[in-house]
Amino acid sequence: MNFSADIPREELRKLLRRKKIMYIKKNDYFLQAGEVPKRLGYNVSGLLRLFYIDNSGIEINKHFCQEKTLAVSYGAFLRREESKIYIQALEDTKLLVIDYKTYDDLLNSHICWQKVARKLAEMLFVLEQKRESELLLKNAQERYIQFLHDYPNLVNRLNQYHIASYLGITPESLSRIRTNLK
Amino acid sequence: MNFSADIPREELRKLLRRKKIMYIKKNDYFLQAGEVPKRLGYNVSGLLRLFYIDNSGIEINKHFCQEKTLAVSYGAFLRREESKIYIQALEDTKLLVIDYKTYDDLLNSHICWQKVARKLAEMLFVLEQKRESELLLKNAQERYIQFLHDYPNLVNRLNQYHIASYLGITPESLSRIRTNLK
DNA sequence: CGTTCAGTTGACTAAGGTCAATTCCCGTGG
């Protein structure tokens, strides 16, 4: 994601002045379900996962946040609602963060930020719709193949548990799919 | 969705001048998969469905478009891509439509439309994320109960086939769920 | 070397799909 072309130098400086740097140790949380998200994070280095916990206590990975992407429970952040999503570091992670007030101030201070926020929402929508269509249209094995295609570098950074959870299956099932594909 | 508070009278008039009215007969299509969406529609009266067809030819309903909501394959419309989604009228339907050029002109003509488009994208993102989480977290029966809760009026306008397809199950399974809930 | 934890394998279960037969509902024509 690169919006910088649209942003005047002046505005960019404003953003950089107000951002903070945050380090999150492996296994620590950037956000817990039940909190109203205070911050929007940009992943400089490291890896996070966004996940749900269902009512029988199973963790379900929703998304992995790699370098140069945003770490945020976006719906809850926008609407100032309690998040249903947890955000946890899978590796030691460095984030640039802004708080909601900063986000809101920027939006109201210059049209360029409206444009950036629109592009961002559109991009996240497209991502979400892609995921939804995969869940509706593909079985576990096809979803795994798609995952390999979309995130080839993630396979080596994640253990089987996390990939299976992302695919909506058990580690045992993923193991069988992998055997099957050899 | 009501954004009119944000829109100056002048701008609203511009929109109204450029909108067209379109009637779609029951079972006819507003959009076919494979087309780049030319238009964004606003449902005045009637009912549409957005659906995918998977690679074994099964139709899968993605969303129902009721009165006062937008009928559009949004991702494809934004990105000028071929739609993977079909949009078909389930009842005789009246739409207000604007073409992509109008949408684009509005965006570039006044900041208020940037804001409206941002709000719209955010809203659609939230909707999409909700659907995704239901697919990941709930079983067929729970999804049906959620559907009844979210769209109580739709149950009477749709036959079982369409509801089942929305839930990602077969009509037979939905029949069993319904018996089970009595 | 043992311990530990990720991954594999096997046997069984459960949710939902498939296919076919049957019933229900409703509109139409006699």
Added chain:
DNA sequence: CCACGGGAATTGACCTTAGTCAACTGAACG
């Protein structure tokens, strides 16, 4: 008013996919 034709919904028998649980393997590390 009744009979019947056709699509929608139901039901039954069986199948497939993925889940569950437990035992086992194997590599990594102290």
